[in-house]
Amino acid sequence: MDFEFTSEDEAFRTEARGWLVAHADSAQDRRTWERTLGKAGWIGLGWPEGGYGNRTAGLTQQVAWAEEYARSGAPPRSGHIGENLLAPTLLAHGTDEQKSRFLPPIAAGEELWCQGYSEPGAGSDLAGVRTSAVREGASYRISGQKIWTSLAHEADWCFVLARTDPGSRRHQGLSFLLVPMDQPGRIEVRPIRQMTGTSDFNEVFFDGAHAREEHVVGEEGQGWRVAMSLLGFERGVSTLAQQIGFAEELGRVVRAAVRTGAVDDPVLRARLVRQWAELRAMRWNALRTLGGSGDAGAPSVAKLLWANWHQRLGELAVAVRGAEASVGPADWSASAPYELDPDQHLFLFSRADTIYGGSDQVQRTIIAERVLGLPREPKGVV
Template identity: 85%
Template sequence: MDFGFTVEDEAFRVEARDWLAGNVGRTRDRRTWERALGAAGWIGIGWPEGGYGNRTTTLTQQVAWAEEYARSGAPPRSGHIGENLLAPTLIGHGTADQKCRFLPPIAAGDELWCQGYSEPGAGSDLAGVRTAAVREGAHYRVTGQKIWTSLAHEADWCFVLARTEPESRRHHGLSFLLVPMDQPGRIEVRPIRQLTGTSDFNEVFFDGAHARAEHVVGRAGEGWRVAMSLLGFERGVSTLAQQIGFARELERVVRTAVETGAADDPVVRDSLVRQWAELRVMRWNALRTLGGSGDAGAPSAAKLLWAGWHQRLGELAVRVRGAAAGVGPADWSPSAPYELDADQHLFLFSRADTIYGGSDQVQRTIIAERVLGLPKEPKGVV
């Protein structure tokens, strides 16, 4: 596929760039920012259906928007889970009533979502979920625990993979439920403090939380199929925006290496060049995949590539600064914690890159089984 940008695409890019330049920094909190995006029609531009308050665009225009958003320094999105994960899943598997109920508030930036998949005993092995949902008339009562739930402390709704058939095992008997988060006494959210000092991840405890029966996406007991469909949306156009962010981080590391003299070291210089070259390869591979030239293992290969690359960049970021990377700002005092600088945050946060979103081991297993046709890994092997 020729992934060049047309004249229309470039005009769209200019429109996006101008809007971002006039609006980034004007709102203070992330929810207000989501509503500003929604009011301007920037949410849901990648949905294959219009009519829910969103506008539809071409794939190349979606890439242009993602790239301009990353370049603008706009705040991290709170609504991306609803826009990029739940919405395409509803479009593919939801009823007409579900689409009409949930897509417009997502497009407007009014309702935020989180993902209830991972559990303490079912992270990479998602089929081992134990959260249970029992049907009681027009509702399900959901009981269990989810972990590493991004933005649960801000979310209005959670899509939950739960076991609705007692005694069922593995992929069978699971259902995909839409659960409102505003249920005091039935849902508790506990932030998880990370190495970086931030708490975007959470534990979520469901104690008989209500989910309406008509809010099961797909058929009850067929949640695994819906859940796997959703995971296919995780790595798409957004990977190109991610790479814009990676490029900005790499530029900062190169600039620091020159300023500190670390770039005079041929080993460091070789590492910097290698990081640049690998980032270019990742971009072309992402474009090839979006153009329909990828195989079944393309998403897993992409995850393996960027996770390891980003970790190495974090290590390089502190290496080129030397001892200065391990200390706080000049005005730091033991009586008050200090904020991590950009390089320190990059190093610490990237330690998790090879774990979250599917660990490296899981990605290699997927490639081995689905692409190379190797024997499947025996269940229960750690």
């Protein structure tokens, strides 16, 4: 596969880098930053032209933007769920009215989204959702609970997979609904405090929340098809930006190994070399997938690769520092949230990498059944 950057791509990269240098340091809160990005047209680069307020860019230019963004130290994105998951889904399955209503505010950074998929008891088994949506005239009344909902405490809207046919089972009878979060008394968001001390994940309780009938994406009862299509959009140029961040983390770990003398340990040195080599392999695999050379199991292979790689990097980050990695700041207080240094945060947060976004077991099952053609895993087996 030929994946070369042209002179036009490099000119685009230079423009992106210059803009980020000029604006990233002045960023305030994450919502304001989304609006800043939107005003300059940097949201929705991969969308087609359609009057949504976005500039368009080819695949290699999208890669250049993602890499420069990761290198710039700009704030984490709050709008990526709307931009990279919902927007491509609307472009594929939405009505013209839905595209006109929802894409411009996403491109402008004005409306933030969260994903209402996982539920207690049905996290990795998405077909087991029990949240219900009952038709009442021109709207739906939604009841149920979602969990591990990223950024729900900041979101204006949530796309919700709910069961609209009460007698249905598994993949049947599900619908994909667009639900406004500003419904006091009908939607409650409870942040989940993680062992890192942060609370980006949430529980969301729907108690008769309303969604309008024109905000069903695809037909009623066809939510599984739409939901699976959305999950296919989770891979893309963002994986390359993720790897730029991984490279920076690896560089920090290597510098710590040199500083502490851990690099002289042949076992630790071999582990560091392995991390570097595997990161290079992941990049080429991502490029191959973006070039259309992947198969049905490519997203699962990629998830298995990076999740386990990142988890091992977290273990290395504390190993090269020895005992000091287990000690917190001198001004820790039991009455205040604790703070972690970057290596401690990396170690603790990466424990979840092999679970969220589809656990390792789920990814291996997908590869076994859809790629290798092995017998389906019996349901109910733990």
